Amino acid sequence: MTDILIRGAGLLGTSLGLALSQTGARTFLEDRDPGAVATAVGMGAGTDADCPAPEVVFVAVPPDQIAREVAAALTRFPQATVSDVGSVKSEPIAALAAVAADLSRYVGGHPMAGxxxxxxxxxxGDLFEDRPWILTPVADTDPQRLAQVSGLAQSTHAVVRLMDPDEHDRAxxxxxHAPQVVASLLAAQLLGASPADVSVAGPGVRDTTRIAASDPDLWAQILLANAEHVDAHMSRFADDVIAFRKALVGGDASxxxxxxxxxxxxxxMLPGKHGGEAADFVTxxxxxxxxxxxxxxLFQRAGEADVNLEDVRIEHTLGRLRAIAHLKVRPDSDQRLRESLVTGGWHLRG
Amino acid sequence: MTDILIRGAGLLGTSLGLALSQTGARTFLEDRDPGAVATAVGMGAGTDADCPAPEVVFVAVPPDQIAREVAAALTRFPQATVSDVGSVKSEPIAALAAVAADLSRYVGGHPMAGxxxxxxxxxxGDLFEDRPWILTPVADTDPQRLAQVSGLAQSTHAVVRLMDPDEHDRAxxxxxHAPQVVASLLAAQLLGASPADVSVAGPGVRDTTRIAASDPDLWAQILLANAEHVDAHMSRFADDVIAFRKALVGGDASxxxxxxxxxxxxxxMLPGKHGGEAADFVTxxxxxxxxxxxxxxLFQRAGEADVNLEDVRIEHTLGRLRAIAHLKVRPDSDQRLRESLVTGGWHLRG
Incomplete structure (x- = not known):
């Protein structure tokens, strides 16, 4: 039985404990907050017993503590493979390289789940299922350690991908990260708006600002840890904002x-459903x-017509107790769905 | 029977013809493209016969032609009320005021439908149903003409609101308009990205850039017609981008x-469902x-549990033939829905 130590019993650490213990691994939890460990243990994510010699340590702490925690784990457990779940990779690796002589036992990771x-x-326990889990080996990484972490990640039903740390951070x-910043700054423009101003808000501004509701503390850490790449994108974006304003104010239609x-x-450019090519669907x-x-x-009717819904968006209409469901289907299902709905008494909308 | 002339047989003009002829009005269509008129007439949106004395003229042409078309209609039909469906109001009104001695017969409008x-x-014919239709009377506007256009708009089942033209354009x-610009400029950053770069794209960047797929020709006209207000927002936004980059590069976490x-x-600040206050829903x-x-x-099960779904978002997962449905419900329905789904064999996700 594999002994796995998880440092940090937050959302990701606890989920990892639940997922790995379901596969038969023995999971041990540590957190500077004993209450978090107690909660995680109570949920079945592992034990709070001492773990003298883990085979693998997962560091699942806030971004600004990752490098320190990984270095400490490499020292404390001289045989263990150490991985982490941080969403930025280059900076912690550079910080680690400055303090640890040997990074062969470290396998950087980023499960894209939350x-x-x-x-x-x-x-x-199912947090990682079907999600990308990116591993970012470096030249020093021991291939067997990489395979070990990859196997554990796959045992949670995540989809493992290997990327260069810098390539990962740029991606x-x-x-x-840049969409998060842009959505937040756009949403901030709504501050101080009058009720009349926001009364004309429709689905567009809602979608564009949805992720602006995210946790500012966590995101400040993530963005600062990836400041160089984020700023490179924001710099190009800022140039485009300037170019746009110049064209707009100058009346330059083209x-x-x-x-x-x-x-x-x-x-x-965004890949379509299931990571494939972007497909043209009909709404x-x-x-x-x-x-x-x-x-x-509605969906029963679509199922009876043997139509697979590729996407669904619900739009609430102004001041009325009804909504509009926008159903995306393949072009070859469009007519069949429309006919089935109309004969079923549904009211199609433009 | 009311005779209504619609100048422009595009999406809005044709929809207006369909909606108004359903209420018993007699609708006449004109367009510089005879093919558009023929299509609209074939759909039942009205007739292509001459209309010597319309009671109301709706101008439904591209934004940059509205002022000229409204002025021409006021001259051509000295008794008629003239309205339009343009999405920007102050600039055409100013252009009109410069050429027309009397604006009492003009009622500016903006049906927010598309x-x-x-x-x-x-x-x-149902394009305007439950949609805001904003009317922007000015000091000169004849109240009876305003009531006449308002009545016609309401007969299409739109929700009529009155706003000052400048207030409308700012809102x-x-x-x-600003969300459209920001989404477009953000999406443009994806140009030149490698397949690896976009392989990590998730729901966040998709939502943030959804409206970037809109028609550049139409939007260039709209934005230029509202350049002053759009640039005022973009200027504040650009200031925030600069402030953000400064904090980011300076490592200023707070x-x-x-x-x-x-x-x-x-x-x-965005109003919630049905134009009410934003509500806290549970996902x-x-x-x-x-x-x-x-x-x-899935939705049948929710209905059997007597749970009203406030919102639905479908998230496709990476490279797998399954998806995750995020259902938003009122907090008091959360537990009931979860229990009903679990006992029905559904797999809930984090």
């Missing part, structure tokens, strides 16, 4: 249009009444 | 945190298989 709430009590800066067209093209919009069972009946 | 596709063939700059916290607060996340009928069964 919840809107944090803490041990939010832990779930998350682009696809996660300049404004060209910048918007770049956005259309950039949006098309069918249906009126739903604000009552239990309406969505159920 | 589709992802354009053109006559995309027209729908849409904040809640629609500065970074404070800017993110402003985003959390700003996001909370229940459920694994759904990628097969017809799964969503139906």
């Amino acid at each position: 919840r809107e709430i944090s803490g041990a009590a939010a832990g779930r 998350v800066a682009l696809c996660s 300049g404004v249009r060209a910048l918007l067209a770049r956005g259309v093209e950039g949006r098309g 069918v919009s249906v009126v739903i009444e604000d009552a239990p069972g309406q969505l159920a009946a | 589709r992802e596709i354009s053109g006559a063939a995309a027209g729908r 849409v700059a904040l809640c629609s 500065g970074v945190r404070a800017l993110l916290a402003r985003g959390v607060e700003g996001r909370g 229940v996340s459920v694994v759904i298989e990628d097969a017809p009928g799964q969503l139906a069964a």
